[in-house]
Amino acid sequence: MPTATLPPLNRQFVAHFGEMGSKWGINRTVGQIYALIFISERALNADEIAELLEFSRSNVSMGLKELQAWRLVQLRHQPGDRREYFEAPADVWEIFRVLAEERRRREIEPTLSMLRSALLESPASDAERHAQERMREMHDLIDRLMKWFDDVQRLAPETAMQLMGMGATVTKVLSLKDRITGSAPKKKKKPAAG
Amino acid sequence: MPTATLPPLNRQFVAHFGEMGSKWGINRTVGQIYALIFISERALNADEIAELLEFSRSNVSMGLKELQAWRLVQLRHQPGDRREYFEAPADVWEIFRVLAEERRRREIEPTLSMLRSALLESPASDAERHAQERMREMHDLIDRLMKWFDDVQRLAPETAMQLMGMGATVTKVLSLKDRITGSAPKKKKKPAAG
DNA sequence: GGAAAGCTTCAGTCTTTCTTGAAACTACAG
DNA sequence: CTGTAGTTTCAAGAAAGACTGAAGCTTTCC
Numbered sequence: 001m002p003t004a005t006l007p008p009l010n011r012q013f014v015a016h017f018g019e020m021g022s023k024w025g026i027n028r029t030v031g032q033i034y035a036l037i038f039i040s041e042r043a044l045n046a047d048e049i050a051e052l053l054e055f056s057r058s059n060v061s062m063g064l065k066e067l068q069a070w071r072l073v074q075l076r077h078q079p080g081d082r083r084e085y086f087e088a089p090a091d092v093w094e095i096f097r098v099l100a101e102e103r104r105r106r107e108i109e110p111t112l113s114m115l116r117s118a119l120l121e122s123p124a125s126d127a128e129r130h131a132q133e134r135m136r137e138m139h140d141l142i143d144r145l146m147k148w149f150d151d152v153q154r155l156a157p158e159t160a161m162q163l164m165g166m167g168a169t170v171t172k173v174l175s176l177k178d179r180i181t182g183s184a185p186k187k188k189k190k191p192a193a194g
Numbered sequence: 195m196p197t198a199t200l201p202p203l204n205r206q207f208v209a210h211f212g213e214m215g216s217k218w219g220i221n222r223t224v225g226q227i228y229a230l231i232f233i234s235e236r237a238l239n240a241d242e243i244a245e246l247l248e249f250s251r252s253n254v255s256m257g258l259k260e261l262q263a264w265r266l267v268q269l270r271h272q273p274g275d276r277r278e279y280f281e282a283p284a285d286v287w288e289i290f291r292v293l294a295e296e297r298r299r300r301e302i303e304p305t306l307s308m309l310r311s312a313l314l315e316s317p318a319s320d321a322e323r324h325a326q327e328r329m330r331e332m333h334d335l336i337d338r339l340m341k342w343f344d345d346v347q348r349l350a351p352e353t354a355m356q357l358m359g360m361g362a363t364v365t366k367v368l369s370l371k372d373r374i375t376g377s378a379p380k381k382k383k384k385p386a387a388g
Numbered sequence: 389g390g391a392a393a394g395c396t397t398c399a400g401t402c403t404t405t406c407t408t409g410a411a412a413c414t415a416c417a418g
Numbered sequence: 419c420t421g422t423a424g425t426t427t428c429a430a431g432a433a434a435g436a437c438t439g440a441a442g443c444t445t446t447c448c
Binding site for chain 1: 423424425426427428434
């Protein structure tokens, strides 16, 4: 039985990210630990986390290690206290940015390099030729998305938020850009699926 | 022992998406089935998939059901053949779009509604007050990202690709937009992380 | 109607991943 | 040094999830 306990609102939030964790390939424990740290007023140490979530101390230790590997928590030390305290970045945009970066490094980059190396092989059959064609399409899409994401990410948080904030304006600005650069936008063409 | 077999390039691609599947919360089987369908020249039926991947017929059936629920495969019928044939959209951008939409519906929307309902509660303590503050930040970020994503998604594939293709130009267009709408952009400010 | 083809469901088995307590490690204080 | 507070590692048990074969549907064809 815990001596410290979480208020209902906080508990609900933590539980939700536990569930979500599973759907995301992250484990439930890690999801809950991060949710807890995220909504906490102050940095927490491992014992506090273990007690509030009723996990074993070692489980918390592993979860925190994982979160550190993802660069999602920052380590703090309180004067006169040898324990390690953990907190999440104050800026939610920063969290999003780091998450995206890590995910990219771990999942997108390996996929891209697999695709690149497959594209260098000489196809030995029609099946391989067609497979390469599809892989090239996938590679180009991912590559394009990533290049563009780089650009957005390079903007400072405020500017990026501003870009988001533009909302529907994007479309208008786009056509304006066409006029500026002189490339006439092609419209109306609906490609028929083969 | 299979009577039909996959060429090396195709096998490698399929294997990669099997691995990736795990990291994504999708199961390995489903990842491989989709990879196979994606690089295939022609639509495949369940028996062919089961044989090529050496899965049980029932496993394939479940995987395909899952992929249909995600709207990632299309069902085809060949004249004079009662079996169901499956294929992926020809356009990779379309696949990306559907994937994003479904993920949003299944993961983002429930999170947003959890956050909204939590924000309606009256906080009973400082801990809850602060938790709500953080939840509001998270809610606003997600909401903003989604609204903006809507806009991009609403563009036809070609236009969206064009937007991506703009690359670094985005930044310039942005400041242009500021001039148009009359809001002066703040520049040069690099916020120091707290 | 009923046989056959094709698809789905499901209970049980197998595999993988989580979680834990105990032991080992580390760094510091006295 | 030695003791202690704090953290990490690890082997084993527990839980979750994936996979299968067999049985059961459904549809088509004769």
